[in-house]
Amino acid sequence: MKNIFFILLCVVLPGTVFASGGEHARLDAVHIDLNDKESLQRGARTFVNYCLSCHSASYMRYSRLGEDLGIRDELVKENLLFAADKPGELMKAVMPRDDARQWFGTAPPDLSLVARARGPEWFYTYMRSFYREDKSPSGWDNTVFQHVAMPHVLYEWQGEQRAVHRTVKHESVVVKDGKTVKKLSEEKVFDHFEIEKPGRMSTSQYDAAMRDLTNFMVYLGEPAKLVRYRVGVFVLAFLAIFLVVAWLLKKEYWKDVH
Amino acid sequence: MEKLLAWIDDRFPLTKVWEEHASKYYAPKNFNFWYYFGILATVMLVLQIFTGIFLTMHYKPDTALAFASVEYIMRDVSWGWLIRYLHSTGSSFFFIVVYLHMYRALLYGSHRQPRELLWIIGVVIFIALMAEAFMGYLLPWGNMSYWGAQVIISLFDAIPFVGPALAEWIRGDFVVGDATLNRFFAFHVIAVPLVLVVLVFVHIVALHKVGSNNPDGIEIKKKKDANGIPLDGIPFHPYYTVKDLVGVIVFLMVFSAVVFFAPELGGWFLEHDNFVPANILQTPPEIVPLWYFTPFYSILRATNTDLVLALRGIVVLAALVALFKARGLSRLVALGMAGALLAALFMLDAKVWGVLLMVGSLLLFFFLPWLDRSPAKSIRYRGWMYKLALAVLVLSFFILGYLGTRPAAGPNLIIAQVCTLLYFAFFLFMPWYTSIDKTRPVPERVTK
Numbered sequence: 001m002k003n004i005f006f007i008l009l010c011v012v013l014p015g016t017v018f019a020s021g022g023e024h025a026r027l028d029a030v031h032i033d034l035n036d037k038e039s040l041q042r043g044a045r046t047f048v049n050y051c052l053s054c055h056s057a058s059y060m061r062y063s064r065l066g067e068d069l070g071i072r073d074e075l076v077k078e079n080l081l082f083a084a085d086k087p088g089e090l091m092k093a094v095m096p097r098d099d100a101r102q103w104f105g106t107a108p109p110d111l112s113l114v115a116r117a118r119g120p121e122w123f124y125t126y127m128r129s130f131y132r133e134d135k136s137p138s139g140w141d142n143t144v145f146q147h148v149a150m151p152h153v154l155y156e157w158q159g160e161q162r163a164v165h166r167t168v169k170h171e172s173v174v175v176k177d178g179k180t181v182k183k184l185s186e187e188k189v190f191d192h193f194e195i196e197k198p199g200r201m202s203t204s205q206y207d208a209a210m211r212d213l214t215n216f217m218v219y220l221g222e223p224a225k226l227v228r229y230r231v232g233v234f235v236l237a238f239l240a241i242f243l244v245v246a247w248l249l250k251k252e253y254w255k256d257v258h
Numbered sequence: 259m260e261k262l263l264a265w266i267d268d269r270f271p272l273t274k275v276w277e278e279h280a281s282k283y284y285a286p287k288n289f290n291f292w293y294y295f296g297i298l299a300t301v302m303l304v305l306q307i308f309t310g311i312f313l314t315m316h317y318k319p320d321t322a323l324a325f326a327s328v329e330y331i332m333r334d335v336s337w338g339w340l341i342r343y344l345h346s347t348g349s350s351f352f353f354i355v356v357y358l359h360m361y362r363a364l365l366y367g368s369h370r371q372p373r374e375l376l377w378i379i380g381v382v383i384f385i386a387l388m389a390e391a392f393m394g395y396l397l398p399w400g401n402m403s404y405w406g407a408q409v410i411i412s413l414f415d416a417i418p419f420v421g422p423a424l425a426e427w428i429r430g431d432f433v434v435g436d437a438t439l440n441r442f443f444a445f446h447v448i449a450v451p452l453v454l455v456v457l458v459f460v461h462i463v464a465l466h467k468v469g470s471n472n473p474d475g476i477e478i479k480k481k482k483d484a485n486g487i488p489l490d491g492i493p494f495h496p497y498y499t500v501k502d503l504v505g506v507i508v509f510l511m512v513f514s515a516v517v518f519f520a521p522e523l524g525g526w527f528l529e530h531d532n533f534v535p536a537n538i539l540q541t542p543p544e545i546v547p548l549w550y551f552t553p554f555y556s557i558l559r560a561t562n563t564d565l566v567l568a569l570r571g572i573v574v575l576a577a578l579v580a581l582f583k584a585r586g587l588s589r590l591v592a593l594g595m596a597g598a599l600l601a602a603l604f605m606l607d608a609k610v611w612g613v614l615l616m617v618g619s620l621l622l623f624f625f626l627p628w629l630d631r632s633p634a635k636s637i638r639y640r641g642w643m644y645k646l647a648l649a650v651l652v653l654s655f656f657i658l659g660y661l662g663t664r665p666a667a668g669p670n671l672i673i674a675q676v677c678t679l680l681y682f683a684f685f686l687f688m689p690w691y692t693s694i695d696k697t698r699p700v701p702e703r704v705t706k
Contacts, residue, residue, distance in 0.1 A: 059329035110535075112329065116522075117533040218417045221533075224332060224339035231340070232518025236511060243507045255285055257492055 012166040025144045025190070030124035030211055030220050034225055040069050043216025046209065048080045048091075050153050051111060054100055055091040057220055059112040061085040066225055104149045105137075115214070116221040124214040128207065130155070131163040131193060143190050148225045159199030279466055281463040284331060284491030285498055286472035287703040292366070293470075294505035295359035296543035301506055302352040307451060309345040317397065321436045324399035324481040325535040341523040349391055349644040350527045351513055353550035357386060360623075364648055367635025374627040376464040381623045383457045388551070388620075393442040395548060396434070400532030405545045406444075407434045413558070413616075416609045433538065474704045475635030481703060490704045544665060552662025553655050554616050557681065559666040560658075560674035561612035568679070569611070570603045615678065622685040629685060632692040634700050641695035 033039065045066060047057075066076040066087060074100045076087050093100075093108070101107045115123055126144040132151035133141035138151035143163060152158070165188040174183045201209065219225065268270050277283075284694070316335050318327040331338035363369045369377035369519065396407045414425040430437030469479055469488075478488040492498075522528040526549050531542040547555050577596035584592050603611070634640050636649070654677035661674045 059326060061334070064333065113533040117530055216410060222332070222339075228339065228343075228518050228521075232514060235514045235518060239507055239511045239514065243504065243511070246500070246503045246507055247330070250504050253496050253500045257497065 016038075025125070027121040027125045027209065028128070029142070030120050030214050032120055032215055034215070034219055036215065037070055038221055039212045039215045041071065042075065042209070043212040043214070043219075044069060044071075046080070046213045047086075047216055047220070052083060052091060053094050054108040055111045057112045059090040060220060060223070061088055062091060064223060065091075068219070068226055106149050108150070110224050111217070111220070113221050115217040123217055124210055127154070127210045128158070129193075130158075131161050132196065133163075134246070138150050154206075155199060157199050158202045159195050159201075160181050160197040161193040162196050164191050164194055165189060207239065228243045259444065264702075270375045280495035280499070281493055283466060283487050283494040284478070284493050285470050286478050286488075286490055287492045287497075288472050288474065288706065289498070289501075290473050291469075292358070292473070294361035294502045294509070295362060295500065295531070296356045297502045297506065298509050299352070299459065299496075301509070302348060302355055302429075303454065305473050306348050306352060307455075308343060308662050309341050309348065310447060310451070312341045313345055314447055315609055319397065319440050320634045321399060321439055321536070324397065324439060328398045333582050340517075343517045345524075347513065347517045347521055347527055349394065349459075350548070350661055351516075352387065352549065353391070355509075356387060357550075360384065363654070364626075365476045365637050366471055366473050367630070367632075368639075370471075370630060370635045371627065372468045372476075373464075373471060374640075376468060377462065377627055378624055379457060379461045383454065384623070385620060386450060386454050386457060388495070390454065391550065392445060393446040393450065396439060396442045397446060398532060399439065399536045400529075401536050401540065401542055402529045402537070402546070404434060404534040404536035405542055409545050410547070413613050414612050416607065418606070418610065420498040436517075472704055473634065473636060474638060474701065476702075476704060477702055478704065521699070530657070544663075546663045549659060549663070553658040553681075554619055554662075555703060556658040556662035556666075557619050557678045558612045558616040558675050559662070560671060560678045561608055561615050562671075563608045565675050565678065566603055566608045570600060573599050573603065615682075619681060622682070628686070628689075629688040629690050631689050632695060632697060634697040635699075639700045640692075641697055643691045647688070647691060649685050650680050654680040654684075667686055 062080055063073070063082070065071070066073060071080075073087055081087065081090060085089075097107050118126075122144065127140060130140050131141045132139065136147065138149065140148075140150075140152045140155075141163075142148045142150075152160075166184055166194065168187045168189050170185045170187065172183050172185065174181050189221075195203070197239060199206070263273065267274075279475060313331065316326055316327060316331045316338065328342070331342050333339075335341075363380075364376065392407075392410065396403045404617075411425055411428055415421045416430060417424060426432060428438075429435070455653065469477075472478065472490075478490040481489045482490055516523060516527070522530075529548070546552070573596050577593055578591055580592035580596065606614075632640055635643060658674060658677045658681065661670050661677070663669050666674065686699060
């Protein structure tokens with residue numbers, strides 16, 4: 001009887017250990033509010049000043065951005081057009097693709113749709129999860145995207161942080177030469193970050209800035225989101241009225257069907 | 259006005275057609291909820307063609323431009339996002355409606371005599387629709403579009419001898435590429451839609467010849483009044499035109515709710531990985547077709563050597579049953595078939611069987627009118643066996659559909675294999691369980 005129990009343990013335990021090893025990084029929730037125009041504007045400023053040097057948003061036009069976010073053409077020209085001449089142009093990166101590929105080993109991806117492909121939570125957590133890693137070519141790594149080629153561009157804001165890992169001990173029972181032996185295995189799991197060198201912003205300020213940026217990325221992924229809900233309400237209201245009329249018409253015609 | 263009508267009627271049978279197919283076309287008066295899905299499928303067909311025309315005006319079938327042209331439609335074309343979402347959500351709703359339309363047939367026996375041909379045309383429409391959706395899904399040239407097409411086309415590789423050449427012929431290249439995109443575009447926007455429209459027309463002509471079935475599964479044409487009008491029939495127009503209008507509006511409300519408030523539907527209607535452009539060097543973590551294909555995709559993936567082993571066992575069992583139960587010629591035929599099947603199960607690869615089972619799971623629908631031996635058509639008068647079998651079919655279809663989106667390993671794989679066997683059991687055991695099932699007497703006239 002006891003033997004069966006141990007055999008069962010051997011079968012079940014490695015399975016559970018394996019399951020915990022393949023876990024993905026935990027993503028933090030982020031509050032997205034596309035009605036918050038100021039947040040979108042702040043996010044747009046961060047995006048154009050920092051991200052757009054290397055990354056494109058090549059499906060998006062500056063003029064559309066200005067129109068949607070309530071930024072006048074002159075202001076767009078003064079504050080956002082570093083990489084283009086006219087507001088009608090697409091938002092292309094300043095850095096040539098081939099140079100980027102040489103410097104980073106990979107071309108920085110287009111960011112127009114990153115919030116749709118990976119989700120806002122992923123983006124928000126990713127932007128806050130860079131840490132110092134001396135072994136990496138850029139000097140940085142990221143808990144959400146391991147061995148990422150991108151260095152921490154906003155380290156002056158956030159400061160430099162260190163990833164603190166904790167060791168998790170697994171105990172498993174193994175049958176060896178007919179005897180059951182307890183086996184210990186250790187695994188390093190990411191626990192939390194510690195700021196080593198503070199940046200210009202406090203943690204809460206940086207989180208707020210990244211929330212604005214994430215908000216903007218969601219808008220950038222689908223500008224139609226700004227109008228789609230509003231149009232939807234009108235369409236549903238129209239259909240609801242139409243339904244009442246059609247229902248009354250049906251009732252009238254079907255009076256004589258028994 | 260009357261003069262104009264007379265003028266036309268002398269040259270074209272306008273009044274005649276109108277009367278035959280609308281004002282004097284008698285439909286059973288007891289249609290319920292399940293009878294909306296025919297008209298809803300027609301609405302979806304028209305909507306897909308209409309929105310498709312406008313998408314074609316801006317879309318570029320070129321591997322270098324396709325992905326960007328879809329984003330151009332989403333951002334720069336006036337109301338382009340609406341047209342695109344109507345089309346992408348529309349394809350999913352088209353399948354929802356068609357699946358429910360087919361389920362209605364299984365509920366009330368709409369595929370049974372005299373509607374066999376109507377049903378067969380319908381199954382052809384269903385298969386054409388799958389081809390249409392599959393080719394349309396490549397067009398946005400997202401990463402899932404690309405890898406989905408790559409996986410499905412490589413299925414043809416499994417066919418012995420001609421497979422690799424056939425797959426290459428379909429792609430027009432060694433990998434899915436520009437040639438593939440262009441031909442899929444041609445098929446998606448003109449060839450298949452043309453076939454679909456003609457088939458739908460023929461489907462309706464066949465329907466109007468035999469008349470609609472109804473939830474009681476009885477023929478209203480058997481009881482007519484002195485004027486030759488079915489006692490339980492009412493003219494399609496105005497009764498069903500006004501009733502269908504209500505159904506169409508309710509449907510459009512559900513449809514609009516998704517289009518405007520959740521066009522991605524959490525990745526079920528628009529997959530997240532398809533917002534990344536096609537990349538030949540980067541396979542998505544899990545290649546998953548859209549939900550309407552996943553039950554069949556699941557059957558394909560569930561077929562491994564274990565399942566083939568199980569199939570061999572089942573065939574041997576069936577042969578033994580035939581040996582003891584059947585007599586004379588039928589015993590010989592059954593044993594011969596079992597022998598041939600067994601030989602095929604030993605000779606062909608599990609991968610080939612995966613493709614065969616997937617194709618078979620679709621082709622079985624064609625035989626449904628002859629597999630069903632029950633004296634009652636409608637589920638209302640059938641016994642518990644058919645009800646149970648139908649419930650098992652629906653359940654395994656849903657489970658297969660869900661598992662098609664998950665990695666096929668571990669318990670998932672075993673569950674998918676069990677559901678695959680249950681799915682086939684519904685069809686293959688049908689002649690047996692429908693003939694011994696205890697039915698209730700079918701009434702003479704329709705009930706409420």
